[in-house]
Amino acid sequence: xxxxxxxxxxxxxxxxxxxxxxxxxxxxxxxxxxxxxxxxxxxxxxxxxxxxxxxxxxxxxxxxxxxxxxxxxxxxxxxxxxxxxxxxxxxxxxxxxxxxxxxxxxxxxxxxx
Numbered sequence: 001x002x003x004x005x006x007x008x009x010x011x012x013x014x015x016x017x018x019x020x021x022x023x024x025x026x027x028x029x030x031x032x033x034x035x036x037x038x039x040x041x042x043x044x045x046x047x048x049x050x051x052x053x054x055x056x057x058x059x060x061x062x063x064x065x066x067x068x069x070x071x072x073x074x075x076x077x078x079x080x081x082x083x084x085x086x087x088x089x090x091x092x093x094x095x096x097x098x099x100x101x102x103x104x105x106x107x108x109x110x111x112x113x
Contacts, residue, residue, distance in 0.1 A: 001072055003084035003091055006100035011108050012082045015100065016051050019080065025049040034082075038066060047076045054083040054090070063087055 004012040017028040025044030034040040034053040042049040050071050057063050068090070071079055084090035085097070099111040 001068075001079040001081060001084075001090070001094045003094045003097040004080055004082045004100070005085050005097055007102065010100040010102055012100060013051075015098065015110075016049075016080050019078075020044075020049050020051075023047045023049060023078070039071070047078050048074055050077060050079045052079060052081045052084070054081060054086055057083075057086070060087065060089065063089065 004015065006012050013031065013033045017031040020026040020031050020042050021028045023044045023046065025042035025047060026049070031042065031051065032040065034051050035055055038053060038056070040051040042051070052066070052068070052071075054063065057066070068079065071077060072093075081090055081094070084094065091097070097113050099113065101109045101111070103109050
């Protein structure tokens with residue numbers, strides 16, 4: 001599980017498009033933001049990628065309904081969590097985070113922590 005951090009429009013979903021394509025889990029044009037569905041699943045030949053968006057989740061109780069632990073326990077799963085930094089439970093269990101910062105209209109600085 002990796003937390004994706006960045007302001008609205010920073011490019012978090014665009015990053016997920018590239019990662020999904022790299023793992024042959026989905027074509028870039030088929031990857032969309034899960035802002036309203038909360039979780040999108042992309043199954044590839046070697047990994048299952050879960051793209052999770054917690055922007056609309058406000059409480060720990062709402063977070064628990066997503067059953068993220070169940071998703072993590074699936075074999076060969078990758079969880080990419082947008083807005084995961086809202087919850088200590090997510091940041092504490094993540095393997096790291098990718099931070100996307102806007103440095104210009106079409107430029108980004110990407111950091112891994």
